[in-house]
Amino acid sequence: xxxxxxxxxxxxxxxxxxxxxxxxxxxxxxxxxxxxxxxxxxxxxxxxxxxxxxxxxxxxxxxxxxxxxxxxxxxxxxxxxxxxxxxxxxxxxxxxxxxxxxxxxxxxxxxxxxxxxxxxxxxxxxxxxxxxxxxxxxxxxxxxxxxxxxxx
Amino acid sequence: xxxxxxxxxxxxxxxxxxxxxxxxxxxxxxxxxxxxxxxxxxxxxxxxxxxxxxxxxxxxxxxxxxxxxxxxxxxxxxxxxxxxxxxxxxxxxxxxxxxxxxxxxxxxxxxxxxxxxxxxxxxxxxxxxxxxxxxxxxxxxxxxxxxxxxxxxxxxxxxxxxxxxxxxxxxxxxxxxxxx
Numbered sequence: 001x002x003x004x005x006x007x008x009x010x011x012x013x014x015x016x017x018x019x020x021x022x023x024x025x026x027x028x029x030x031x032x033x034x035x036x037x038x039x040x041x042x043x044x045x046x047x048x049x050x051x052x053x054x055x056x057x058x059x060x061x062x063x064x065x066x067x068x069x070x071x072x073x074x075x076x077x078x079x080x081x082x083x084x085x086x087x088x089x090x091x092x093x094x095x096x097x098x099x100x101x102x103x104x105x106x107x108x109x110x111x112x113x114x115x116x117x118x119x120x121x122x123x124x125x126x127x128x129x130x131x132x133x134x135x136x137x138x139x140x141x142x143x144x145x146x147x148x149x150x151x152x
Numbered sequence: 153x154x155x156x157x158x159x160x161x162x163x164x165x166x167x168x169x170x171x172x173x174x175x176x177x178x179x180x181x182x183x184x185x186x187x188x189x190x191x192x193x194x195x196x197x198x199x200x201x202x203x204x205x206x207x208x209x210x211x212x213x214x215x216x217x218x219x220x221x222x223x224x225x226x227x228x229x230x231x232x233x234x235x236x237x238x239x240x241x242x243x244x245x246x247x248x249x250x251x252x253x254x255x256x257x258x259x260x261x262x263x264x265x266x267x268x269x270x271x272x273x274x275x276x277x278x279x280x281x282x283x284x285x286x287x288x289x290x291x292x293x294x295x296x297x298x299x300x301x302x303x304x305x306x307x308x309x310x311x312x313x314x315x316x317x318x319x320x321x322x323x324x325x326x327x328x329x330x331x332x
Contacts, residue, residue: 011312014319015297018290049323053276053291056269059187061180065197069179072201077208151294152181 005032006039013039017046156220163211171211175204178224181293185225188288189232191277199235203228218302225303229285268329275325283318286311 012029015021021029033040153161162170182203186196206227214223276284285304289295297315301308 011316014315015312018315018319019294020296045323046319049319049326050291052268052272052326052329053287053322056272056276058184058292059193061183062193065183065193066179069183069197069200072197073175073204076201076205152184152292 006036009036009039013043014046017043017050157216160211160214160216160220171208174207174211174220178221179204181221182224182228185228185288185293186232188276188292189228189281189284190235191273195235199228199231202231206231222299222302225289226305229304232285233281271329272326275322278325279318279321283314283321286314287318287322290315 009029009032012021012025016026016029033043156174159170159174163174179200183196183200186199186203187193190196190199203224207224210227214220218226276287279287282304286300289300289303290297295303297308297311300311304311304314
């Protein structure tokens, strides 16, 4: 074991124990760990703590919070006069996202789409034109509505 | 030009609903980050609102040097630092260390597990804010060091040093749990 060389691996041990690292970094670290019991023990200890930290589940988003956030943004924006004249209706925007998801599903399944009026009320044709593929839009907005899985 | 860039341009051109689309797209990652950072829903909700109002004010000046999501999480990190500065009595890490004894063995394994989660969450809460942000982004958000450096507006080297310091503290505090 080379103490000075071990110092070089200090950060890599933490990086590798806490998440993904580039393959070449992992290969280099693995080579060092195989010949260095002290760094191996350090890696295992960090990994154990990380496992305890990761065990704590993601707190659930309280029911109705997104709607509450919409209202709070409207109130906050009005208070600060940020949206004077802009007239963004956050609640309608949320409904538009749900509608976009329905449109995408309908398109994928070859079903007739539902009435698009709600979407057009909130997200203008100009913005819709920026997002040419409805399925992509629905997926992105669906992520906002329903979560992105493990990685947020 | 990607979707977010197009939305930012539309917003600058006066299309307010483009901002609504960005809120819907990114409200969940912003909230989840803040929920882990603050340890409670009420503060996370207040800060989520604050983040998007700050973003609305400054989106016109957004340079596009990073992704919109990265930019929002940077605003969220700064909002947390401001929030922490306003708090009167931050929880000292030593106080958590006193709590982190091995859980009592008993018939109710579920209760034990919940108690363990509480202790671990409190240990994370007791970290200094920047260390906490690095840990939350890495362990719960799955971000790379390069992405965390962008979010925290620092070098990758600083992220590495911050993570090392945070994990060292957590090892000391949670050691009895891990070994128990």
